[in-house]
Amino acid sequence: MEYIPVLVLVLSFICLLAIGTPVAWSIAISSLLTMLVSISTMPALTTVSQRMATGLDSFALLAIPFFILSGQLMNKGGIAHRLIAFAKTLVGSLPGGLALINVIAAMMMGAIAGSAMASASAMGSILGPEMEKEGYSKEFGVAVNITSATTGLIIPPSNVLIVYSLASGGVSIAALFVAGYIPGIITGLFLMTVAYFWAKKKGYKVGERSSFKQVIKTFWEALPSLLLLVIVIGGIVAGIFTATEASAIAVLYTLLLGFYYKEISFKNLPEVLLDSSATTAIVMLLIGASMSMSWVMSFENIPQGMSDVLLGISDNPIIILLIINLLLLFVGIFMDMTPAVLIFTPIFLPIVTELGMDPIQFGIIMVLNLCVGLCTPPVGSVLFVGVGIANTTIQKVVKPLLPLFVAMILALFLITYFPQLTLWLPRVFGL
Secondary structure (H helix, E strand, C coil), X not given: CCHHHHHHHHHHHHHHHHCCCCHHHHHHHHHHHHHHHHCCHHHHHHHHHHHHHHHCCCHHHHHHHHHHHHHXXXXXXXXXXXXXXXXXXXXXXXXXXXXXXXXXXXXHHHHHHCCHHHHHHHHHHHHHHHHHHCCXXXXXXXXXXXXHHHHHHCCCCCHHHHHHHHHCCCCCHHHHHHHCHHHHHHHHHHHHHHXXXXXXXXXXXXXXXXXXXXXXXXXXXXXXXXXXXHHHHHHHHCCCCCHHHXXXXXXXXXXXHHHHHCCCCCCCHHHHHHHHHHHHHHHHHHHHHHHHHHHHHHHCCHHHHHHHHHHHHCCCHHHHHHHHHHHHHHHHHHCCHHHHHHHHHHHHHHHHHHCCCCHHHHHHHHHHHHHHHCCCCCCCHHHHHHHHHHCCCHHHHHHHHHHHHHHHHHHHHHHHHCCHHHHHHHHXXXX
16 A cells, blocks of 8 residues: 555545535545546546446445435325324333434334434424423433434435445345344434433423323324335345335335325425435435545555554454444544445455454444434534524534433444344344
C-alpha cells in the first residue's frame, strides 16, 4: 500500500465534506483525484464513471426502490396509527408507557417499512404531542423516537442489509434478513430498559391497563399490516421468491392495504411515486459513487494495507473487533450509512473472516454500529428528522440521548462477542 494515494483519498474527501459538498459528489471526486495520482486523466475519468455505472448493474439492487416505495405507501397508509394502538395495549400501563410504546411501534414499523426516517417521522408526528400532553419531556420523547427508529434497519426487510450483501460479494440476503431479528429485538429491549428507568426516575404518568379484549381488538386491526412480515420474510426463507421479487410483492400488498384502510387514493399516488423516486435517486447515486471508491481502494491495495496494520497491532480477536467497532462508530458520526457500508465492508470483512467471524454476523455488527451515527451530528439524518418534527434543538436532546447511546453500544458489544445471538436463526432455517 502506497501512502500518497491514501492521503489524497482521505484528505480530499474530508476537505470536500468540510466545504459542504454533497456526500455522493465528495466520494466521486475524491475517488477521481486518487486515480489521477496513479494514471493519466482520460483513463482515470473513464474508469471512475464506468465503476459508478457498473456498480449499479445488480439485480439485487432492484429491491431498494421497491422497498422505498412500499415504505412511502406505509407511511401514508395509516399503518403507524394501528401499530401504536396495538403497542399501547401491551405496555401502556408500565412506567414510561408511552416511551415503551414508541420503541415497540418503531420496531414493528421499521420491520414493515425498513426505513428509520419513515419510522421517526411517523412516530414523532403521532406520539410526540401525546407524550408532551402526558407530561413527558419533549427532548426525552425525541431521544427515544430517533434511537428506536434505527432498529428497523436491523430488523428486516432492510435496504442497508441488501447493500451489505452487494458490498460483501454476495452474502445471502435471506440469511442477513433472518439474522437481524434477535439483534434488533435485543437493541429494542435495551432501549426500553433505559426508557423505563428514566421515566420512573422522572415520575412520568402511567397509563391504564388494557383489557384482554382491547389487546385482541387492536391486534386484529394491526394484523393486516403485520402479515406483510410473514409474506415477505416467509416467502424469502421458504424459497418461494427472491428478496427483489419480495420487494415488488411488498409494494403491491401495501398499496392494496392503503386502499383497504381508505388512507390512500389514486389522488395520492403521484406524490408518493415522486417522493419515492427522489429518495431512490439519492440512494442510487450514493451507491454508484461508493462502489467507485471501493474499487479505487482495491486498485490501490488499501484494504490489504489496512488488514496488515490491524493484524500487526494484535492477533487477539477481542482486541481487533474492539478496534473495528470503535472505528465504525467514529465513521458513522461523519458518513451516511450506505456509503459507509460500501466503502468499509471491503476493508474490514477480510480481516474479520481471517479471525473466523461469519460474514453474516459482521454485516449485522456493521449496520448496528452505523445506526448510532444516524442519531449523532453532523450527518445524523434520523436525528435531524426527529428534532425537526418536535421543533426543538439538538443541544437540548443530547442529555436524554446519552443513556440511550450507551444502551445501543452495550447491545452492539453483546452481539459482537456472542455470535450465536446473530447466527442461531439462520442456522435453524438452514441459511
